Amino acid sequence: MxxxxxxxxxxxxxxxxxxxxxxxxxxxxxxxxxxxxxxxxxxxxxxxxxxxxxxxxxxxxxxxxxxxxxxxxxxxxxxxxxxxxxxxxxxxxxxxxxxxxxxxxxxxxxxxxxxxxxxxxxxxxxxxxxxxxxxxRILTYRQAFLQILGLDPHQASIEQLAACAQQQQIDFQGELSQQAWLDLLFTHCIEASFPTDRLTxxxxxxxxxxxxxxxxxxxxxxxxxxxxxxxxxxxxxxxxxxxxxxxxxxxxxxxxxxxxxxxxxxxxxxxxxxxxxxxxxxxxxxxxxxxxxxxxxxxxxxxxxxxxxxxx
The missing domain is CATH 3.30.930.10 (Bira Bifunctional Protein; Domain 2)
Structure with a gap:
């Protein structure tokens, strides 16, 4: 044991x-x-x-x-x-x-x-x-999406978010709400871009x-x-x-x-x-x-x- x-x-x-x-x-x-x-x-x-x-x-x-x-x-x-x-x-x-x-x-x-x-x-x-x-670094949620993905999270449609996920090679099958797509892109793309030697x-x-x-x-x-x-x-x-x-x-x-x-x-x-x-x-x-x-x-x-x- x-x-x-x-x-x-x-x-x-x-x-x-x-x-x-x-x-x-x-x-x-x-x-x-x-x-x-x-x-x-x-x-x-x-x-x-x-x-x-x-x-x-x-x-x-x-x-x-x-x-x-x-x-x-x-x-x-x-x-x-x-x-x-x-x-x-x-x-x-x-x-x-x-x-x-x-x-x-x-x-x-x-x-x-x-x-x-x-x-x-x-x-x-x-x-x-x-x-x-x-x-x-201090970024607004919107700035982070614009800088890293070129999308405005307040205006992007579900179709645009899904297309962006596909471009980023995020493998997901099924339907998501707009907020769920934003969460997926944030966790898989935006968080991954943050520097490891400084706070964001x-x-x-x-x-x-x-x-x-x-x-x-x-x-x-x-x-x-x-x-x-x-x-x-x-x-x-x-x-x-x-x-x-x-x-x-x-x-x-x-x-x-x-x-x-x-x-x-x-x-x-x-x-x-x-x-x-x-x-x-x-x-x-x-x-x-x-x-x-x-x-x-x-x-x-x-x-x-x-x-x-x-x-x-």
């Missing part, structure tokens, strides 16, 4: 050093470390994310896929700037760059714009991954990908005030200008829940907290195992984990 750890002692020490640096980074900026429950009566309604559930004497509970909802409840209660380092769980996420149980850094800055948050995230990641080029920030995704971020009209198209940060093709984090309209958020969560394969209850306490007055803020979730992978310039995510999912 294989009982040995999948991470080396060097990787374990590197993780401990990374966490010390992160805590010092936030302490210097007056950001409070918090802890929230891993089990909740409500799960993540995002149809692209599947939650693990646990039977308890008090009923079904869901392991959090992110500490987002309770942290936003703390913001509404007047916590100010906060961060959390924690384990999170997502079903059906396993592979060279995925593990169903992984470590996340999530933090929120009250009064920050998402542009200010991008700048701070760049500083944080340059501390965490010392070999990075100091100048990150992609912002202003189509409003259909807003999730819980604010949206705004830009050049005649509605875009989300959110961004993702990459090193090479590897996504490290996803940040928002947080939506503070409780009615709008409730509509999003209810609509998402209807598309979920699981019967996931909407987090009504989160909605009530936002309605009570969540402050203007920007927040981000960062994958710490992936950051550690980049820090050590390693190949396999399992080599960053004390025990991989298969032998945990």
């Amino acid at each position: 294989n009982w040995q750890p999948t991470a080396s002692i060097q990787a374990l020490k590197a993780r401990a050093c990374l966490y010390q640096q992160l805590r010092a980074f936030f302490h210097a900026r007056g950001v409070l470390e918090v802890e929230t429950p891993a089990l909740s009566q409500a799960g993540n309604t995002d149809p692209n994310i599947a939650s693990f559930s646990v039977n308890t004497p008090q009923g079904l509970r869901y392991l959090h896929t992110s500490p987002e909802y309770p942290m936003k409840r703390l913001l509404a209660a007047g916590s100010g700037d906060i961060y959390q380092i924690c384990k999170v769980w997502r079903q059906d996420e396993a592979g060279r760059k995925h593990n169903p149980e992984f470590s996340m850094l999530e933090y929120y800055r009250v009064g920050f714009s998402y542009q200010q948050l991008m700048q701070e995230v760049a500083e944080l990641l340059q501390l965490a991954i010392p070999h990075l080029n100091t100048e990150p 920030f992609i912002c202003h995704y189509p409003a259909t990908q807003a999730a819980l971020a604010r949206v705004r009209l830009e050049n005649g198209h509605w875009v989300a005030e959110r961004f993702e940060v990459y090193l090479g093709p590897l996504e490290l984090g996803n940040g928002y200008q947080e939506q503070t309209d409780a009615d709008l958020l409730e509509r999003v969560l209810v609509k998402d829940a209807e598309q979920q394969a699981q019967d996931i209850p909407v987090d009504t306490r989160f909605i009530a907290a936002v309605a009570a007055g969540m402050p203007f803020s920007a927040g981000i979730a960062l994958g710490l195992d992936r950051i550690l992978l980049c820090r050590l310039q390693a190949k396999q995510l399992t080599s960053m984990l004390s025990f991989a999912w298969e032998i945990a």
Whole structure:
């Protein structure tokens, strides 16, 4: 029976050093470390994310896929700037760059714009991954498509997107929505073009990908005030200008829940907290195992984990 750890002692020490640096980074900026429950009566309604559930004497509970909802409840209660380092769980996420149980850094800055948050995230990641080029690239979603594929994602038809995929030798048979074609081209062509020695920030995704971020009209198209940060093709984090309209958020969560394969209850306490007055803020979730992978310039995510999912 294989009982040995999948991470080396060097990787374990590197993780401990990374966490010390992160805590010092936030302490210097007056950001409070918090802890929230891993089990909740409500799960993540995002149809692209599947939650693990646990039977308890008090009923079904869901392991959090992110500490987002309770942290936003703390913001509404007047916590100010906060961060959390924690384990999170997502079903059906396993592979060279995925593990169903992984470590996340999530933090929120009250009064920050998402542009200010991008700048701070760049500083944080340059501390965490010392070999990075100091100048990150910032592209809008539209700029990325125009530069790399010569297509405007806000105007391209399904037929044009399918033709582009064929030109890029993406082998796919079947019908897809416009957004699904955009996702396919983004993951197979655009992400693959990102430099491996510097950060790439992609912002202003189509409003259909807003999730819980604010949206705004830009050049005649509605875009989300959110961004993702990459090193090479590897996504490290996803940040928002947080939506503070409780009615709008409730509509999003209810609509998402209807598309979920699981019967996931909407987090009504989160909605009530936002309605009570969540402050203007920007927040981000960062994958710490992936950051550690980049820090050590390693190949396999399992080599960053004390025990991989298969032998945990």
